[in-house]
Amino acid sequence: MYSDVQKDDLKRRNADMSRVKPVEEDYGKPLTPERLDEMIQRVTGWALLNGAQRKITATEFRERVEPVAITLFPSILPVDVLRKAKSLQTSFQTLIYKVANDHEFMKECFSGLLSADAFIKQLWDIYDTVRKEGPAQEVSVVITRNDFMMEYTEEGDIKQDCKHVEINTIAAGGGGRVSNMVDVHRYSLSLQDIPFEKEQLPDNKPVAGLAQGLVKAWQLYKCKCAVILFVVGIPEPNTPDQRWLESGILCIDGSIKVIYRTFPQLIKQMSLGKNRELIVDGAEVAVVYYRYGYEPKHYPTDAEFQLRLDMERSRAIKCPTVAIHLAGCKKIQQALAESGVLERFIQDTDRIKEIRSSFVGLYRLDTKDSSKVITQALQAPEKFVLKPQREGGGSNLFGDDLRNYLEEIKESPERSAWILMDRIQATRHRNRLIRAGLGSECRNVVSELGIFGFHISTPTSELENIECGYLIRTKPEEANEGGLCKGLSCLDTPFLV
Numbered sequence: 204m205y206s207d208v209q210k211d212d213l214k215r216r217n218a219d220m221s222r223v224k225p226v227e228e229d230y231g232k233p234l235t236p237e238r239l240d241e242m243i244q245r246v247t248g249w250a251l252l253n254g255a256q257r258k259i260t261a262t263e264f265r266e267r268v269e270p271v272a273i274t275l276f277p278s279i280l281p282v283d284v285l286r287k288a289k290s291l292q293t294s295f296q297t298l299i300y301k302v303a304n305d306h307e308f309m310k311e312c313f314s315g316l317l318s319a320d321a322f323i324k325q326l327w328d329i330y331d332t333v334r335k336e337g338p339a340q341e342v343s344v345v346i347t348r349n350d351f352m353m354e355y356t357e358e359g360d361i362k363q364d365c366k367h368v369e370i371n372t373i374a375a376g377g378g379g380r381v382s383n384m385v386d387v388h389r390y391s392l393s394l395q396d397i398p399f400e401k402e403q404l405p406d407n408k409p410v411a412g413l414a415q416g417l418v419k420a421w422q423l424y425k426c427k428c429a430v431i432l433f434v435v436g437i438p439e440p441n442t443p444d445q446r447w448l449e450s451g452i453l454c455i456d457g458s459i460k461v462i463y464r465t466f467p468q469l470i471k472q473m474s475l476g477k478n479r480e481l482i483v484d485g486a487e488v489a490v491v492y493y494r495y496g497y498e499p500k501h502y503p504t505d506a507e508f509q510l511r512l513d514m515e516r517s518r519a520i521k522c523p524t525v526a527i528h529l530a531g532c533k534k535i536q537q538a539l540a541e542s543g544v545l546e547r548f549i550q551d552t553d554r555i556k557e558i559r560s561s562f563v564g565l566y567r568l569d570t571k572d573s574s575k576v577i578t579q580a581l582q583a584p585e586k587f588v589l590k591p592q593r594e595g596g597g598s599n600l601f602g603d604d605l606r607n608y609l610e611e612i613k614e615s616p617e618r619s620a621w622i623l624m625d626r627i628q629a630t631r632h633r634n635r636l637i638r639a640g641l642g643s644e645c646r647n648v649v650s651e652l653g654i655f656g657f658h659i660s661t662p663t664s665e666l667e668n669i670e671c672g673y674l675i676r677t678k679p680e681e682a683n684e685g686g687l688c689k690g691l692s693c694l695d696t697p698f699l700v
């Protein structure tokens with residue numbers, strides 16, 4: 204999909220990364236320091252206006268917000284890469300659905316790690332209890348985000364391909380606050396008179412699709428007065444993202460009520476009706492949408508696990524069920540990459556080929572054969588990432604931390620709670636990162652592409668399987684992990700070439 208001119212340009216850009224040129228030079232419009240200062244002010248102002256916000260906690264005004272970290276300009280991305288990542292979305296959603304409904308497979312994957320990971324064991328017990336009791340609700344909904352990083356293919360440093368980092372099946376965020384980001388970057392380009400074609404910065408509103416997913420689930424519950432419950436954190440920097448989703452829901456049907464509750468509030472206010480209706484403060488809940496509950500620290504006592512169990516048992520439609528939450532674990536991702544496993548769930552060989560082409564090496568650590576990859580990772584930790592069964596960022600180990608920890612657990616049963624993954628050699632480019640308190644220096648950066656979608660199903664059929672837009676986050680090349688709310692990654696927009 205590249206013209207010769209673009210190929211030459213990409214080669215030139217990547218030839219000398221030792222000197223970090225200002226990104227505006229790439230766009231052919233150098234900025235004076237004064238002009239840069241003005242641009243930053245105006246573009247962050249625009250970002251704030253367009254909902255690229257995070258909440259600042261511990262202030263008198265509980266809804267005080269500031270702009271999230273953003274890039275000054277959009278980052279160049281080959282259109283083929285975006286197209287491929289988008290086309291994989293529904294396949295990944297089908298896969299996760301099939302895994303979550305295949306108890307034998309789930310058991311094979313998790314049995315070895317339940318004794319090594321107390322948190323996963325608790326979730327497993329909830330899943331298994333409700334499975335044995337028989338669920339009160341056949342319908343389930345999930346909002347997913349599949350994350351990818353771009354890598355050069357072996358055909359030389361020109362063609363890029365997307366490599367799967369992970370699938371998020373619980374609390375996959377960012378779809379709201381990214382939904383007007385393209386306008387921010389259209390604005391920054393126009394301020395600098397940088398020309399672009401409409402299709403190079405196309406509209407992208409994941410929140411509209413995600414809201415539709417929740418509304419469709421709400422409709423399937425068939426009770427006009429029932430509400431959608433957003434389970435949120437304390438503190439909750441993601442409130443603006445959630446408000447976008449609420450607003451998307453109201454745009455579709457202004458009669459739907461959304462309520463927000465934390466775990467401690469639910470422990471006090473929630474009960475189950477005689478037909479296992481989920482009742483909060485007198486209101487029947489049609490859909491439980493979790494933006495919380497994915498980390499051990501969200502469950503400080505048994506009461507939180509009991510709460511999750513009661514919600515799981517209820518008639519409310521869960522986004523997601525515990526089964527789907529578990530199916531999003533790294534252990535499942537690793538198992539799916541083993542030889543012949545995709546074939547268990549998907550018949551179409553072309554689709555299998557396409558999915559597999561996005562995988563990098565994923566390795567279990569609990570078999571006799573694991574010693575080989577453990578030795579490789581101890582010798583060259585920079586080529587791997589060590590991952591536990593956790594979400595929300597900050598749990599993976601890289602470099603020396605990886606080596607030290609792997610050395611410690613390599614002989615112990617605890618190793619079965621972790622997987623090793625090849626480290627993706629992400630393509631570098633340049634951009635200016637506008638992050639509070641960190642200046643706006645031009646950096647060598649890498650981008651991560653997340654594709655959103657929703658999936659609605661019963662155990663016997665897929666009712667909806669929709670891809671609905673994307674998000675790009677960009678971080679300094681030396682940063683191991685991203686994280687929008689932690690201020691490490693910057694919200695970005697692909698400039699398609």
Ligand code: ADP
Binds near residue numbers: 350683
């Ligand atoms: P979490 O579920 O905690 O978000 P991820 O698997 O998404 O965990 O990893 C967090 C971050 O670590 C990613 O967003 C990415 O920046 C980095 N990362 C994860 N896996 C890889 C990998 N294989 N290669 C390079 N970077 C990775």
Ligand code: MG
Binds near residue numbers: 369593594
């Ligand atoms: Mg994740």
